Structure formats: structure tokens, C-alpha cells
Amino acid sequence: MSSSLSFTKVSRNFGHGDVLRDISLTVPQSACVALLGASGSGKSTLLRIAAGLDAPSAGEVLVDGQDLSGVPAEERGIALVFQKPLLFPHLNVLDNVAFSARMSGQSKRASRSQALAFLNLVQLADFAHRAPGKLSGGQEQRVSLARALARNPRILLLDEPFSSLDSQLREDMYALVDDIRSQLAPTIVLVTHDRREASVLADSIAVLDEGRILQHGPVAQVHYKPATLAVNRTLGGLNEIPGHVSQGCHVSPFGRIPVQPDASEGPGFLVLRQEALHLVPIDQGAVNGTVTDLKPMGAHTLVRLQLDTATDGSTGSLAVEVVGAPDVHVGGVAGISFNGASGWTAPG
Amino acid sequence: MHLGFGVLLGAWIVLPLIPLMLWFVAGQWRAPDILPGTYSAQGLIELFSPQIQSATATSAALGTSVALVATPLGLLAALAIRRLPRTHSRFVEVVLLTPLAIPPFALVMGANVLLLRIYTPSFSAVVLVLAVAALPYTTFMFRSALASYDDRFEEVARTLGANARQTLAHVRLPLLAAATARAAFLAFLVGWGDYIATLLIGGGQLRTLPLILGSAAAGSGNEQLTAALSLAVIGPPLVLLAALSAPRLRERIRR
Numbered sequence: 001m002s003s004s005l006s007f008t009k010v011s012r013n014f015g016h017g018d019v020l021r022d023i024s025l026t027v028p029q030s031a032c033v034a035l036l037g038a039s040g041s042g043k044s045t046l047l048r049i050a051a052g053l054d055a056p057s058a059g060e061v062l063v064d065g066q067d068l069s070g071v072p073a074e075e076r077g078i079a080l081v082f083q084k085p086l087l088f089p090h091l092n093v094l095d096n097v098a099f100s101a102r103m104s105g106q107s108k109r110a111s112r113s114q115a116l117a118f119l120n121l122v123q124l125a126d127f128a129h130r131a132p133g134k135l136s137g138g139q140e141q142r143v144s145l146a147r148a149l150a151r152n153p154r155i156l157l158l159d160e161p162f163s164s165l166d167s168q169l170r171e172d173m174y175a176l177v178d179d180i181r182s183q184l185a186p187t188i189v190l191v192t193h194d195r196r197e198a199s200v201l202a203d204s205i206a207v208l209d210e211g212r213i214l215q216h217g218p219v220a221q222v223h224y225k226p227a228t229l230a231v232n233r234t235l236g237g238l239n240e241i242p243g244h245v246s247q248g249c250h251v252s253p254f255g256r257i258p259v260q261p262d263a264s265e266g267p268g269f270l271v272l273r274q275e276a277l278h279l280v281p282i283d284q285g286a287v288n289g290t291v292t293d294l295k296p297m298g299a300h301t302l303v304r305l306q307l308d309t310a311t312d313g314s315t316g317s318l319a320v321e322v323v324g325a326p327d328v329h330v331g332g333v334a335g336i337s338f339n340g341a342s343g344w345t346a347p348g
Numbered sequence: 349m350h351l352g353f354g355v356l357l358g359a360w361i362v363l364p365l366i367p368l369m370l371w372f373v374a375g376q377w378r379a380p381d382i383l384p385g386t387y388s389a390q391g392l393i394e395l396f397s398p399q400i401q402s403a404t405a406t407s408a409a410l411g412t413s414v415a416l417v418a419t420p421l422g423l424l425a426a427l428a429i430r431r432l433p434r435t436h437s438r439f440v441e442v443v444l445l446t447p448l449a450i451p452p453f454a455l456v457m458g459a460n461v462l463l464l465r466i467y468t469p470s471f472s473a474v475v476l477v478l479a480v481a482a483l484p485y486t487t488f489m490f491r492s493a494l495a496s497y498d499d500r501f502e503e504v505a506r507t508l509g510a511n512a513r514q515t516l517a518h519v520r521l522p523l524l525a526a527a528t529a530r531a532a533f534l535a536f537l538v539g540w541g542d543y544i545a546t547l548l549i550g551g552g553q554l555r556t557l558p559l560i561l562g563s564a565a566a567g568s569g570n571e572q573l574t575a576a577l578s579l580a581v582i583g584p585p586l587v588l589l590a591a592l593s594a595p596r597l598r599e600r601i602r603r
Contacts, residue, residue, distance in 0.1 A: 053503050073506040080507040086500055090522040100508040103518070151508050 002187040003064045003077075003154040004029045005050060010059035012045055012211075019045050021211045023059070027155075032181065032188040033216075034198035036234060037208035043191045046208075047157045050189065051080045063154060074103075079153035083160040085140035087132035093143050094119065094128035100151040118146040121183070122176060138169040142176065149184065158190045162197065174200050195235050199223070207231045224273060225260070225344050232271050232346060238302075238319040239277070240346075241270040250345050253307045253316050254336075255286045257343040268345040274321040278337045279303065279328060285335030289318060291328050301325055305336065365582070371575030391576035400560065404580065407540050407556040410474060414539030415532040417479040422486025422531050423524070429487070430494050441491075447481050455481075456545045463549060470553045477545045482535035489534060493527030529592050537585055557581050 005027040012020040020042045027033045035043040048054040050061055052073035061068045068076060079100075087096050094115050095102075101111035119125045122142040132140060141161055148156060162173045174197070180186065192198050198205045199219045206216040207230075214234075215227040226232040229240055243252030250259045250270040257270060282288055289305030303320045318336060328334050371377065375386030394400065425444060429437045447455060456477060463473040505519045521528070543558045550556075561577040564570060 051503075051507050053506070072511075073503070074509050074511050076507075078507060080504065082500055082504065084498075084500070086498065086504050088501065088505075088519065088522075090525070099505070099510075099518075103505075103508060103510045103514050147508065157507075 002030045002185055005155050005187060005189065006060075006062040006065075007046065007050070008060045008062065010046070010049060010056045010061065012042070012049065012054070013057045018211050020049075020056070023211075023213055025206055025213060025216060027187055027189055029064075029187055030181075030185040031204070032177075032190060032202045034190045034192055034202035034205045035208055036192060036195060036198045036205050038193060038234070041208040042211040043208050044159055047080065047159050047189060047191050050155070051078050051157055052076045053080070077151075077154040078157060079148035079151045079155075080157040080159060081141075081144050081148045081161045083163055085132075085137075085144035087135075087140055087143055087147070089132055091132075092128070093124065093130050093132060093135070096132065096143060097147045097150050099147060115146075115150055118150040119143070121149065121180065122146040138165055138172065141165065141173065145173075145176070145180070149180065149186070153186065156186045156188045158188060160191055160193070163192070163194065170197070177201055205235075207234050209234065224276070226271055226346055229269060229271075229346050237271060238274045239270075239272040241272065241316050241318070242267070243270055244268060245345055250343055253287060254318075254338070257286075257338070259343045259345045263345045264347070268347060271344045271346050272318070272338060274302065274319040276339060277318065277320040278339065279320055279322055279326055280335040280337045282333055282335050285337035288333055288335050291330050291332050291334060292317070294326075294328070294330060296325070297321070299323065303328060303334075305334065307336075368575045368578050371571045372579055374572060374575075377571075388572070391572045394573050395576050395580055399555075400557070400577070400580065403555050403557045403560045406554060407558070407581075408584070410471070410478070410542070410546070410554070410556060411536040411538075411540035413471075413475045414478045414482050415535040417475060418482035418486045418535040418538070419528060419532045421479065422483055422535075423490050423528070425483065425487040426490035426494050429491060444487050445484050448484050452481070452544050453548075456548050459545075460549050470550045473549045474542075474545055474554060475539070477549055478539050478542055479535070481542075481545070482538040485534040485538065486531040489531035490524070490527050493524055497523065533585075533588060533592055536588070540585060541581065 007023050007025045010020055010023040011018060023042075023046060025033070035046060037043045045054060049056050052068065052071060063076070063078075087093070088099065091099065094112055097115035097118050098108075098111035101114050102108065106114070116125060116128060119128055122145060124139060124142055124146070127135060127139065127143075132143070135143065145161070162170045165173065177188075181188070188201075190198065190201055202219065204216060204218050205222045207214045207222060209230050215222055215231045217225075222231060223235050223237070226235060226237065232240060241250075241252045241254050243250050243254075245251075245259060245263045245265050245268045248258060248261060248263070249256045250263075250268060252270055254270060254272075259270070278285075287307055289307045291303060292306050293302075293304040295302040295304070300321050300323060303322060303326055305318050305320065307316045307318060320336060370384055372391045373387050373389075374384035375388035375390070377384035425440070429440050432440060459473075459477045459480075463476070501519055501523060502515050505515045510518060541558055542556075543562055546554050546556050546559055547562075557577060557580055561574065561581055564574045564577055
């Protein structure tokens, strides 16, 4: 059983300033929304408010349209998984997972039987009788997830649950979350500062900065059509080319690029993902540039180029992410092409 | 180096007990003999006399009562200190430490007048005074435990459906069980081994082991009885300490 979750004009003030300001966000039933932002952006506070562990200074939290004001955490049916697994050290793995059933008054036998099913789901049934201290970090977090799911929550909140795991374990956990979503279809709100994690796990991403939601949209939209330069930077976008918008096109050293029809006329930044650009032979792209830096990134290389000065004297720089090792060197000149049908501008 | 200090420390604790143990089993022991001339079980038999049995029960009741009062109060005090701003919490800590700074005799004399005036029964009066003396120990035992206590355990429990009472019973108390045992043990020791408060506030009506030991040591000249009573005072706390330490030792050995 999963539910929708809505925040309506939620604010939180801790006395020294607003941590959250007028947050409005809807998470549809069975969807996964990632709250992405830097430390101190207010994302964990929003999660605590949803869980009932903190109260908003203003605004409402609604589950299936029902206002949760005054409903204590234990009656909300919302489970929270923290970054630290926080398994109860005085209970073994099975009894940790059986905790919520025991609290709801079920017998020890029934609670354990149900808990075992959830341990099976996270592939840790063989560890049922171990003490939490005898598990690895990844196993502990799996048990923590199983314990939260055993609550049969209407909504599952994940507060950076995988950030302390190594990269391989994270990949395993992502696969586990996919499994859980396909089997149980819970509504999930994921807090993370890792844009890749947000993109892999969530259906949509809400970008938070200084207590405000800057943009909420599908994963591709926030990457390729950022509402502001701050969203572009939060999502790892490296290219912001100054220029101006005129008659539906952005004009800059990069040329005259068609942009979104509703773009405001006047100064604006052309936002081009480094992944959407390609290096081509000189004079075969939209613009030429001189390579200033080559940064290996595993299977990709990030090439930074200084654009040739345009006829109006303006210039700029671009980053291009290419597959493998490109056939260019620092100081060399290459053409840059843009494959998109249209560009995207964001206000400065 | 460390081993040498360890041995010296062990000797410092154990050496005074050796003459006691010898006196406990001695029949006759005259100077300048190094060991008793004859041995006897009279000391052991004395320990089972009704008078000493009754004193042991009174001491145990006193120690347990002090532990029952001072342990929860210590937890509440530690929780309160934790929630207070730092400047306020320092002040409360100093107030709680005051019983350690005031000489027990002065403290007890002051309390005695007050307790007599409000007609407090002697046992309850002694428990009350000793609970105050035990409070610094219990508070600081919980204070150090709470310093490493993660409140998010309770938050997780609440999101898993536990109400306030269930969170207390199934999360907070089990997580603080070790600190509770240590605090209760210290408070028990305060009640079990007390002499001054029991003598002055109990007004002679409370016959505890330390009181009988005191009078035996002062006037009886019966070294065997004195040694038997001394060991009776020392023994139970050592047994309790061993019982408290056993689970942790077992855990360490298993690792």
C-alpha cells in the first residue's frame, strides 16, 4: 500500500534563519522523487518534517490529501532510513526487522515470520540470527532497509542511505531498490547530494538550494533544461555561455542557436551539457576552440577548450566530454559541434 | 612496565585482605607467629548467626533501596543536563557534585535535624540521605553513557510505529542497560557500605553490617568475628561486580 505525499508551502525556521522556504512538492503514489542539494540546503529537514520528527513553522504535509499536522511520527505510516543503519544493537538482525510488527502488537512468532520474508527480499535471510555488529556496512544498510519495509509504510523516506558505502556496494543497493520498487511499489523520497544516485534511482529530481526548490522535473529535464544556472551547476553542467536571446535564438561566440520558444528576450546563458557536445575536425563544427586541458575520467575524457574570438570580440570556454581518449592535445585546435535540435537558455 | 604497575596495583588491593582471610580462619594467632597457630571455622559459623543474618538483610535492603531511588533520579538528572544549554548544565553539574564536596558528617547532621522534625521513619530517612550522596555517581555514570548515545535510535523506533512508552521500554532502556547496571551498582555500594548516615540518622534502630563491624572492631577484641564481618561487607559487592563484568568479558573472549 503506497500513498501520495504533498508539501504545501512548507517553511521551517530554527531562529537563526529559514532552513526551508515555501516548499511545495508532490510525490505521486509509487513514484520515487530525489531531493538533490548540497549540505545545508534543507533536504534532510524536509524529510524529518514528512516523517513527523520535526514540525514545519508554516505549511502542510499531506498524505493522500490528508493533512498530517499533529499526527505523531509513530502513527504516520512513514518509515525513514538514515545514512547510518542504526540497527538496535541489543536485538539480532531478525528481531530488528521484526521490531515494527512487535510494536503493533503481533506475536513474536508472527513478527519473526514476517521479518524473515523481508530479510529474504534483501537476500540476508542467512544472517537472521547474527548480531548487527557482525555485519558489514552494506549488509547493515540492507537490514535497515528491510526493517523499514517491514513496517509496510505508506511512504519510504531515504536520507542519504548509501552515501557511506563504497561504489560497488552502492551499485548493489541501487539494484536492490529497483527490485523493491518492482515488487512492492512503495512511494519513495530520496535525499541525496549525489546527482548520479538521484538520476539512477528517481523518476524525478527536486533541486534544493538554501531552503528553496529551484526546479522539480524528470531526470532528463533537470539535466538538459535547467531552470537556473544554479540547477545546471548542481546537476554537474559545466557549460554556461553568455550571450543574448533574440527572435528565438541564443546569439554567442558559439553561433546562433535556436532555443526554447518561451525564452525571454535579452541577456541569457546558453546551457549546453558537456555530454551533448562533440569534437570534430577544424571548421566542421559550430565553432573552433583551443584545447586548454584534458582530464581523464575513466572511460571518458573531459576536454576544456577556449573558444576562438568571435567577430564581435566576445569569447568563452567550453567543456566537452568525449568517449575514450580523444585525438587532441593541449594547445591543439578542434571544432565543436552540437547535435541537439535546439539549445536551452537560463537567466543569469 | 605496564605489567609491573599492574602487579603493584593488584598487590595494593589484595595484600590487606590476606591478614583478614587468615584471621577469618584462625583459632589462635599469637605474636610473633607469621601464621595462625590453630585454625577454626568459628568465623564462618558466626556469619550465620541470626544477628548477622538480619544485619546483612538490612544492609542489602538499604543498598537496594538507595539504588532504586538514586538510579532513576541519576538518569533524569543526566537527561536534564544534556538538554540544558552548556552554561546552565555546568551549574547543575556543580550542584549535583556538592554532596561529594561537603564532609559527610556535616551533611548528615544537618539532614538529621530536618528529618527528625518531619518525623521521617529512620529507614526511609537513611535511604533519602544516602540517595543524595549516591546521586553524583549515578548522574555522571549516565552522563558519560548519554554522551555517546544516538537519539536517532529513538527516532527510527518512532517511525517504525513505537509510541513514547514503547520507545522507552524497547530502545532507550536496553541501550542504557549497561550504564544503568553500573550506576545501580555504585548506588548500592553507597547504601551497603555506609556507616555515618546509618548511625546518626538511623539512631541505632538500623543494625547494618558496617555498624556491627564497627562495634566489633571497636570493643569486642574478637579478631575472628571482626575479620568475618569485614569479609561479609566486602564479599557481596565483589560478587555483584563479577556478575556485572561477566557478560562483557564473555563477549571480549568470544571476539
